[in-house]
Amino acid sequence: RAALYETGSSQSQTDVARALGLAGDDWRAGWNAVRYYLDLPDSRKAEELAVKYYNKYPGNFNLGLLYAKVLEVNKKYPLSIGVLKKIEVLPGEGAGESRAIWRNANLGYARELMNEGKYRKAVFYIDQARTWPVNLGVGKPYSPDEKREDELAKECYQKMNDRRGVQGYKH
Numbered sequence: 297r298a299a300l301y302e303t304g305s306s307q308s309q310t311d312v313a314r315a316l317g318l319a320g321d322d323w324r325a326g327w328n329a330v331r332y333y334l335d336l337p338d339s340r341k342a343e344e345l346a347v348k349y350y351n352k353y354p355g356n357f358n359l360g361l362l363y364a365k366v367l368e369v370n371k372k373y374p375l376s377i378g379v380l381k382k383i384e385v386l387p388g389e390g391a392g393e394s395r396a397i398w399r400n401a402n403l404g405y406a407r408e409l410m411n412e413g414k415y416r417k418a419v420f421y422i423d424q425a426r427t428w429p430v431n432l433g434v435g436k437p438y439s440p441d442e443k444r445e446d447e448l449a450k451e452c453y454q455k456m457n458d459r460r461g462v463q464g465y466k467h
Contacts, residue, residue: 323353330362334369342366350379357383365397373405377424384431391433398432399425406448415452419461422449 312332319325326349333342343366350356350363360383367376376397385394402425409418422445428436453461 321349321352323349323356323359326352327358327362330366334366339366339370343370354382357385361385361394361397364401365393368397368401368404371404371408373401373408376401377405380432381429385433387433394432395428395434398427398429403444403448410448410452410455413455415456419449419452422452 312329315325316329326345330342330346330349333339333345336342346359346363346366350359353359360379364376364379364383367373367379380394380398380401383394385391402421406418406421406425409415409421426440426442426445428434449461453459
C-alpha cells in the first residue's frame, strides 16, 4: 500500500514500517523496504535494512545485489565490490544492473584512490571496472564503451609520469 502514496509521506512510511512488522523476516518485505528508503532517499536506513536481510539470506542474489547498490550509493566501494564478488546473479535477472554497480563501485573507489595520490592502486580498480565477472550474469558486449575508464587511467599514468601508459589511450 505504501506505493500508492507519495514516497516520504507519513502514510507511506507508516505502511512500510507496518509491512516489515507483519512480514517478520520475509526477504521480499525487506527488499521492498530497502528500495523504499533508497528512493526516499534515506541511504543510512536503507543500508541498515539491507545488511540485516543480506546477512539473514546470504544466498539470495536479489538482496545481495540491492545491498551492493546501497553500499555503492553510500560510497563504501570496497564493501560493495566484496559483496558483488560473492553473489551469483542469474542471467537476465538484474544482470545489467549488477554490471553497472560493479563498474561504478570500482571507478568510484579508483577516484578515491586518485584523490589520495595512490595512482598505481587506482589503475588496478580501473582495470577491474573493465571486467565482466561471470558471477554477475551478463556477458561482455562486442565493443563496450570504456571512455570513462580510459580517461581515468590516462590521468593516473600522467600523474605517474608514465609515457607508455598514457600513449595507450586515444581519448
